[in-house]
Amino acid sequence: MKQLLLTILFITFILPLAAQSGGETPAHPPKYEVRAAWVTAVYGLDWPRSRATTPEGIRKQKAELIEILDRLKAANFNTVLFQTRTRGDVLYRSKIEPFNSILTGKIGGDPGYDPLTFAVEECHKRGMECHAWMVAIPLGNRKHVTSLGKESVTQKKSSICVPYKREYFLNPGHPETKEYLMNLVREVVMNYDVDGVHFDYLRYPENAPRFPDTYDFRKYGKGRDLAQWRRDNITEIVRHLYKGVKALKPWVKVSTCPVGKYRDTSRYPSRGWNAFHTVYQDAQGWLGEGIQDQIYPMLYFRGNHFYPFVLDWQEQSNGRQIIPGLGIYFLDSSEGNWTLDEVERQMNFIRAHKLAGQAHYRVKYLMDNTQGLYDALEEDFYTAPALQPAMPWIDNVPPTTPTNLIVARQPDGYIHLSWMPSMDNDKRNVPTYVIYGSDTHPVDTSNPENIIAQRVQGTEYTYAPVRLWTAKKYFAVTAVDRCGNESEACR
Known part of the structure; x- marks a missing residue:
């Protein structure tokens, strides 16, 4: 009987959804649309390739980023999610955490310039927004933490750090964790003209029933069950960061990239892998409370695992901006077996249902024009520039007319x-x-x-x-x- 019901659901809901996703791209793209790309610095996956240890190295490192931004601009992208914090290290001048070794080949090595300042200035020159992408909870494996030495948060603030499965994490259940993260965010928002702060991995590790927070749960649980307490911990961090940013600069967008499936929907089940149960992210609750400006759900799926969940996010958006993250890396044969038409159908579906835009993970696959994706965007989807959608919940008064x-x-x-x-x-x-x-x-x-x-x-x-x-x-x-x-x- 259950199988029969799923079949009926598939015929009734999913097939029509998929059909709506196809068809020709509209003659005119939307005037207001987020077109974002993640620029990944961890392990130098997208940038940088060169080391900034000499004047020539600095020039090459900057030139590599300029090449990425020029090509994004040429394809009418308007948002760059620039990785600013990776695993307890950063890509800006911080008084709290050291420079990432990817810049110079050395932990804490000064690259001779400020990468975040450079990224913001170069994005703005091209009419694009620059959002500081910050990995929140993971701190890296034991080897990485050891390499940071006394500069590691595990040494400086050991009380808020916990080991789990050969890795270290900030402890979301410790009240001081949100303060530590806000100190990092405050540095970025106050010292740089960023347009947004974008949080990644603001969640518990996947399937972590033995995450070592028993002491904190007993101390702070207050009658809640463990799962609800953990969700409340993540939500409290999100709330604290959102309110903290808005107190500094209300116009700076605050966003998160949660797991792409929130939880089971009436249209299709999440099959055990979702934000709410698996990693304790109540991301739709954040939208309902109004403590996010944008959500970039990591919808790195296709078919029935994509379309119903896109609609679910949009229906629960509370007027905030939903920008699905597209798993374009699956176009690479070493990563998956997607074909270009899969991404094209997803983009058509996003536009047909009037979501705020789309984001591409990662920029390397745009630069490589994997399966002709960059060409398709430039020639078919992003044929004209797009302005940023407004945030009327922050301010709805336009400037005076020039x-x-x-x-x-x-x-x-x-x-x-x-x-x-x-x-x-x-x-x-x-x-x-x-x-x-x-x-x-x-x-x-x-x-x-x-x-x-x-x-x-x-x-x-x-x-x-x-x-x-x-x-x-x-x-x-x-x-x-x-x-x-x-x-x-x-x-």
Whole structure:
């Protein structure tokens, strides 16, 4: 009987869902959409390949990142999830944890520049957001922890660290763990102009019934069962970090990448591997409480294990942004047996159901154009730029409209635009600008194909057409605040 019910569910729900995921890509991509890629630093998986031990090494290391960002920009990506903390070490100048050895080949070795500063500046130059991707709970295996020596948190703050299965972890059940993580986050948010903080592995280890937290459970459990206490511990850390970031800079997005299946749904079971039961993440509870701006569920699945769970996340979003993480690494024959059409169907499904966007794990497979994925994005899916979706739960007031747009055509074919500045209701922020151009008047600012540039700072912009005879005739400028609210256009 159970098998029969599953079959009926499959026919009733899943087949129609999969059918909706196919078809042609829309003529115009969405104007507002997150298009993100994870740039993985751990083990140098995506970046860097060179070591910053000499001036030439620094130049090469920077050039490797620039090449990645240039290609993402060329394909109209707008969000970079830049790995900033790995396993108890970091890729920025910290007073708490040492530099990751991947930068110089040496634990704590100073690379001669600040990688996070560089990443943020280079992303912003290209109109892209830069989110600091921070691995939260794992601290690495015994060999790694030993290599960090006295700089390891296991030495500095041993009371909040626990060993488990030949690895070390921060203890989510210890009240000081959330304070330690917030100290790290505070360094990043206060010292860098990041657009978001993105938490990875903010969960317990998988299937950890013997995780060594018995003492803490007895002390702090207060009548709850172990599973609920553990979920509450993770939620309390999420709550503390979210509120801490918002107290510093409300516009900085706070996001997490939980396990892709929350738990069983009415459409399809999670088959024992889910966020709620396996790793104690009540991620939909976080959305309901409003302590996340974005969720990037790791939906590295296909078929029935993808589509029903995408809908489940969207239905429980509470108006927050759901950006499914796509397992594009499975396109590599050494990782899996996916074909390109699998990813294309998933992206079509995401757009058809109006989710906030999609994220690609990892950037290497974009750079390698695995199975032609990069080409498909550039030529079919991301054919026009996209602006960031707004965060009205933080601020829903757009900046004032820029005024007095002046278009000056230069003898060399360049076109110089200038305008009077906009003002934002949050005086801590100066709006940036979006430049639109077209051959028809008035410029249609609802069409993303008319976007020439975004995140323009200052009140001037020089437009350099690829060819003189393709130069746009008419222009418009809007202002955007850090929460994504866009003003009316000045034409």
